[in-house]
Amino acid sequence: MLIAGEASGDLLAAELVKALQQSPEVEAMPFPPEFFGAGGPNLAEAGVELAVDLTQHSVIGLFDALKKYREFKRIFDQLFQIALERGPDAIICVDFSGFNHRFAHAVKNHVRAREGTFLNWNPKIVQYVSPQVWASRPGRAYQLAEDVDLLLSIFPFEQDWYAARVQKLRVEFVGHPMVERFTNYELRITSEHPNDEPIINRPWQILLLPGSRVTELRRHLPLLTATARKIRETKPETRFKMVLPGEELKRLADQPSTRLSDLQIQIGGLAQALAETDLAITKSGTVTLECAYSGVPAVVFYKTSWLSYLAGRMAVSVEHLAMPNLLAGEEVFPEFIQHDATAENIARAALELLNNAGRRNVVKTKLARIIKSLGGPGASRRAAAAVLSLLAQEPLPIRAVLTA
Numbered sequence: 001m002l003i004a005g006e007a008s009g010d011l012l013a014a015e016l017v018k019a020l021q022q023s024p025e026v027e028a029m030p031f032p033p034e035f036f037g038a039g040g041p042n043l044a045e046a047g048v049e050l051a052v053d054l055t056q057h058s059v060i061g062l063f064d065a066l067k068k069y070r071e072f073k074r075i076f077d078q079l080f081q082i083a084l085e086r087g088p089d090a091i092i093c094v095d096f097s098g099f100n101h102r103f104a105h106a107v108k109n110h111v112r113a114r115e116g117t118f119l120n121w122n123p124k125i126v127q128y129v130s131p132q133v134w135a136s137r138p139g140r141a142y143q144l145a146e147d148v149d150l151l152l153s154i155f156p157f158e159q160d161w162y163a164a165r166v167q168k169l170r171v172e173f174v175g176h177p178m179v180e181r182f183t184n185y186e187l188r189i190t191s192e193h194p195n196d197e198p199i200i201n202r203p204w205q206i207l208l209l210p211g212s213r214v215t216e217l218r219r220h221l222p223l224l225t226a227t228a229r230k231i232r233e234t235k236p237e238t239r240f241k242m243v244l245p246g247e248e249l250k251r252l253a254d255q256p257s258t259r260l261s262d263l264q265i266q267i268g269g270l271a272q273a274l275a276e277t278d279l280a281i282t283k284s285g286t287v288t289l290e291c292a293y294s295g296v297p298a299v300v301f302y303k304t305s306w307l308s309y310l311a312g313r314m315a316v317s318v319e320h321l322a323m324p325n326l327l328a329g330e331e332v333f334p335e336f337i338q339h340d341a342t343a344e345n346i347a348r349a350a351l352e353l354l355n356n357a358g359r360r361n362v363v364k365t366k367l368a369r370i371i372k373s374l375g376g377p378g379a380s381r382r383a384a385a386a387v388l389s390l391l392a393q394e395p396l397p398i399r400a401v402l403t404a
Helices: 007-022 041-045 061-067 069-086 097-113 140-147 158-163 197-201 214-234 247-253 270-275 287-293 306-315 323-328 343-354 357-372 379-392
Strands: 002-004 036-039 049-053 090-094 124-128 150-153 171-173 205-209 239-244 264-267 279-283 298-302 335-337
Touching: 002 007, 002 097, 007 036, 007 041, 007 090, 007 124, 007 379, 036 041, 036 069, 041 049, 049 069, 069 097, 090 097, 090 379, 097 124, 097 140, 124 379, 150 158, 150 379, 158 171, 205 214, 205 270, 214 239, 214 247, 214 279, 214 343, 239 247, 239 270, 247 264, 270 287, 279 287, 279 343, 287 298, 287 323, 287 357, 298 343, 323 357, 335 343, 343 357
Parallel strands: 002 036, 002 090, 036 049, 090 124, 124 150, 150 171, 205 239, 205 279, 239 264, 279 298, 298 335
Antiparallel strands: none
8 A cells, every 4th residue: 555645755656666566576476466545646657546646635834734634634534444444565655744654653553452353454564755853853753663664765864863763663775766767867067067158148048846736836936937037137038947747737827917928837847857957946845856966056945834834943953945955964055935035035046056157066066966975776676675575574464354
């Protein structure tokens, strides 16, 4: 059973399913495993039987989630009942930490309450992508250790962080799946482009990345439009492209009230778009690492509701939000969060990067070092091998049909 609740998690989960299906151990099985659960179009394309498209219910922050509490509770109960009825050997929770943390805990509590009875269903719980407990509320690591049998990490520092706190939690660093996704595109580092000064003499190409959720797009689109207009005051011929993951977001972005003249909006194709851009203006998140992999200088921003921001500010203990900055231990990408995320601030930072070839080259060199730390291609295969190794540690349970 897989549960993935966002566009990025849906893709990650689909890659894992395909790696499992193609592994020699699974191919040698007399009966192929069944995959079911909740996710999005990528999991469906991979052959997973979906009870719910969770990617349609993505939210940002605690208070946005509370607004949809009843809806999430209904989905949670539906998936929990499916787990009881079908008795999967493994439940793989992919990112989506708020929902999946509670789901894993509920399953383990159900198992513990029936320990010693003939109802011996005891699935292995896998969390793929560590919650950012190292950034806020580190105490959650202890609950993870109680409820999760295997944590698959995609960042190199996480394994040591957990080992210093909860040694009983099995954590395996499998590398970042993004590395494999981008293997067809060369890292544009300083050694390959020692002087990109010619961008001064041609129209700039700027990529706008507002996010993959409806709520993100609605908050970020006016900011990006205003920023683009500010940049055009300095360089009117600048060309802007926006990449979105789906048709619904494209329809929302292509509204007369917020439409930027000559803005090209496309669905998918982020890797190619990054290969063709001079600078990205992007919301904080996984996409900042994709910019880093392509060697693209970026300006990072993020806005959420004020209540969510205040709650997060009290909990977060790290200095940076953008993952490349966290991995580097410095601000490689300029960051503007909440009240600092203004069109004036973002446009100024973008112009400084575009007008300074030396600074761009320094940024690209640092990005190359950051990406090298994420490991080589094959994260999904390594994750699949770890899951199969976990299942092979003991005989598969005799399944019983359970009722609520």
